[in-house]
Amino acid sequence: MKKVIDKINDLVKDKFEKCGYDRKYGFVTVSNRPDLCQFQCNGALAAAKEYKKSPRDIANDVFGELKDIEIFQDISIAGPGFININITDEFLTNYINDMYGDKKLGTSENEDPMTIMIDYGGANVAKPLHVGHLRAAIIGESIKRISRYLGHKVIGDVHLGDWGLQIGMVISEVKRRNPDLPYFDENFNGEYPEKAPFTIDELEEIYPAASKLAKSNEDAMKEAREATSKLQKGHRGYLALWKHILNVSVADLKKNYGDLNVEFDLWKGESDCRHYLDEMITYLKDNNYTEESEGALVIDVAKEDDKQPIPPFMVLKSDGATLYSTTDLATIWERVNDYDPNEIIYVVDKRQGLHFEQVFRCAKKTKIVNEDLKFDFIGFGTMNGKDGKPFKTREGGVMRLRDLIDIIKDNVKDKLRNNDSFTAEEMDEIARKVGLSALKFGDLSNQVTKDYVFDMDKFSSFEGKTGPYILYTVVRIKSILRKVDVDKTSNIINPHSDIERDLMLSLSKFNEVVESAFIDKAPNKMCEYIYEVANQFNKFYHNNKMITEENMEKKMSWINLSNLTKDVLETGLDLLGIEAPDRM
Ligand code: ARG
Numbered sequence: 001m002k003k004v005i006d007k008i009n010d011l012v013k014d015k016f017e018k019c020g021y022d023r024k025y026g027f028v029t030v031s032n033r034p035d036l037c038q039f040q041c042n043g044a045l046a047a048a049k050e051y052k053k054s055p056r057d058i059a060n061d062v063f064g065e066l067k068d069i070e071i072f073q074d075i076s077i078a079g080p081g082f083i084n085i086n087i088t089d090e091f092l093t094n095y096i097n098d099m100y101g102d103k104k105l106g107t108s109e110n111e112d113p114m115t116i117m118i119d120y121g122g123a124n125v126a127k128p129l130h131v132g133h134l135r136a137a138i139i140g141e142s143i144k145r146i147s148r149y150l151g152h153k154v155i156g157d158v159h160l161g162d163w164g165l166q167i168g169m170v171i172s173e174v175k176r177r178n179p180d181l182p183y184f185d186e187n188f189n190g191e192y193p194e195k196a197p198f199t200i201d202e203l204e205e206i207y208p209a210a211s212k213l214a215k216s217n218e219d220a221m222k223e224a225r226e227a228t229s230k231l232q233k234g235h236r237g238y239l240a241l242w243k244h245i246l247n248v249s250v251a252d253l254k255k256n257y258g259d260l261n262v263e264f265d266l267w268k269g270e271s272d273c274r275h276y277l278d279e280m281i282t283y284l285k286d287n288n289y290t291e292e293s294e295g296a297l298v299i300d301v302a303k304e305d306d307k308q309p310i311p312p313f314m315v316l317k318s319d320g321a322t323l324y325s326t327t328d329l330a331t332i333w334e335r336v337n338d339y340d341p342n343e344i345i346y347v348v349d350k351r352q353g354l355h356f357e358q359v360f361r362c363a364k365k366t367k368i369v370n371e372d373l374k375f376d377f378i379g380f381g382t383m384n385g386k387d388g389k390p391f392k393t394r395e396g397g398v399m400r401l402r403d404l405i406d407i408i409k410d411n412v413k414d415k416l417r418n419n420d421s422f423t424a425e426e427m428d429e430i431a432r433k434v435g436l437s438a439l440k441f442g443d444l445s446n447q448v449t450k451d452y453v454f455d456m457d458k459f460s461s462f463e464g465k466t467g468p469y470i471l472y473t474v475v476r477i478k479s480i481l482r483k484v485d486v487d488k489t490s491n492i493i494n495p496h497s498d499i500e501r502d503l504m505l506s507l508s509k510f511n512e513v514v515e516s517a518f519i520d521k522a523p524n525k526m527c528e529y530i531y532e533v534a535n536q537f538n539k540f541y542h543n544n545k546m547i548t549e550e551n552m553e554k555k556m557s558w559i560n561l562s563n564l565t566k567d568v569l570e571t572g573l574d575l576l577g578i579e580a581p582d583r584m
Pocket of ligand 1: 121122123124
């Protein structure tokens with residue numbers, strides 16, 4: 001369905017043109033003074049310069065034409081030449097009914113869908129998933145859902161950190177504890193055991209112990225580096241052990257991400273590009289992109305107009321080892337080869353901005369990707385504690401994601417406790433959904449790049465701009481709909497009050513908001529929007545006695561309007577990765 005704002009724009013632009021002005025001056029926006037009008041066009045002011053006429057005269061010219069447009073209720077000229085526009089209730093109501101009958105709520109699927117890859121998650125194998133990875137997962141999941149809703153082909157990749165030093169640390173620690181395992185026997189030619197020599201709980205203890213030791217003990221660090229390098233060069237036993245680490249870790253990660261309702265299409269990692277490394281490095285050398293610098297292999301990616309110096313891209317270290325930059329470049333090589341995407345989006349901590357700038361420049365310069373491929377770095381800010389420092393446990397350690405979810409769930413449970421019509425199981429499921437809504441909405445309602453303070457009490461409040469408030473509104477509607485059967489064949493009729501009209505106007509903007517959240521990669525726009533809709537609905541709810549209304553036409557219209565509101569809220573929530581319970 002064409003967006004309301006586009007329809008109005010086209011009409012007004014036509015009239016500007018008809019009066020001899022450039023179409024562009026007919027640009028209409030949603031009014032920033034909703035008390036005065038619904039939409040406004042300020043083009044006459046801008047046109048005044050070009051046509052050497054007073055803005056008011058221009059506005060008057062166009063006004064004569066606009067008056068006759070059927071879908072405009074009243075048009076007026078305000079101040080120096082602003083054109084204020086209201087649409088008719090008929091137009092609005094028709095639009096709302098069309099939207100209600102459309103399974104995508106008025107959103108058009110893209111006629112020319114793109115293939116978009118989203119690199120989010122970024123968990124590191126063998127290390128516990130911590131809150132630092134929370135934002136990547138939550139934001140990336142929402143961007144994925146929004147893009148997909150608009151009909152694009154979207155591939156989400158977790159891109160695990162599975163090829164770095166932490167693996168070498170685990171391998172050398174396992175060796176210290178169990179030197180007799182066949183993985184460490186250089187003469188062993190047989191099949192390695194199928195069962196991993198550790199459980200996830202053991203693995204979660206092994207890594208921190210190894211990392212602590214390596215920090216204080218040079219030999220241990222050297223061993224870890226050597227093990228990493230041997231693994232990367234293809235040592236048979238280390239590869240077998242690495243596969244165990246990967247399997248045990250990934251099983252746990254899948255559960256963790258599953259608990260968050262975050263689903264990846266690809267469970268690839270840094271290591272997957274290893275099959276392309278030789279080919280890529282040969283290509284880079286053969287085409288003279290690389291140069292040597294203090295023994296390392298680098299590619300100059302600086303540009304003349306750089307405001308700050310951009311260091312060269314590192315392909316290989318002086319000892320021949322690959323780096324984070326190398327695996328990211330080779331992963332692009334792999335992705336272009338396997339999926340030929342139009343766009344690759346990275347949802348990663350904003351502190352990695354320079355790294356990605358180098359990677360993107362390098363990929364373009366070396367023609368690993370063509371000029372049209374769009375790279376998008378969505379760098380997010382830090383989640384801080386109330387002290388303004390990165391969020392920690394009470395003991396000062398890194399908070400595990402699993403623990404965080406439990407904490408927020410318990411917090412919500414306390415608030416829900418006074419309702420004993422639920423079984424313990426139902427209660428748990430409700431608390432999970434409400435808790436996740438608090439966590440996700442609390443995160444997503446901030447602008448992605450901004451740091452924010454994780455304030456559990458605020459996020460889990462049932463009032464204000466929070467996930468639970470939106471869920472509460474959905475549940476309220478569901479409860480009405482349990483009491484009155486919806487007859488979807490009866491229409492929504494013209495609004496009976498300003499409050500009802502405002503609700504309808506807000507609902508009609510759904511398609512516009514999805515598109516703009518997609519274009520700007522800004523889930524916070526969807527948060528803002530569903531909060532507005534929930535607020536409008538609650539006002540509408542308090543203003544009308546829906547269930548006892550005796551005029552059946554009116555009652556059914558209200559019920560259908562509530563049902564549409566529920567659909568809009570639930571779809572909006574789903575695009576944020578949030579589920580609403582039926583009751584709470
Ligand atoms: N594993 C990385 C980290 O924990 C994030 C990976 C982000 N994605 C990428 N393609 N580099 O910092």
